[in-house]
Amino acid sequence: MDASYSPWTSVLALGVVLALIVGLGWLLRRLRLPMARSGLPMRTVGALSLGARERLVVVEIGAHWHVLGVTAGAISSVAVLPRPDSDTTDNGSATPNFMAQLTAMLNRAPAKD
Secondary structure, eight states: OOTTOOHHHHHHHHHHHHHHHHHHHHHHHHHTOOOOOOOOSEEEEEEEEOSSSOEEEEEEETTEEEEEEEOSSOEEEEEEEEOOSSSOOTTOOSSOOHHHHHHHHHHHSOOOO
């Protein structure tokens, strides 16, 4: 071994690398940079929790709303509905009640055989 080698040099180098990793992680979280969008015409309309790990999610893709059942192990399609013409409810409010709107649309949807 070299006479100038010290184990503290390795420990110090490891500490600097770990401090850089932690510092960059903190900086990225602090900046909250927006995630790159894929350009797909898709957005989440709403979600309804059904249990601890189950939820019903409505995703708008193009001119349709896809109602999806999401669990810890799978995602399944429940219904495909046409997108409503406007974002207002029957009483004219600008913020629709998601549960009432979803129930009304599911009742209007044709039954699948």
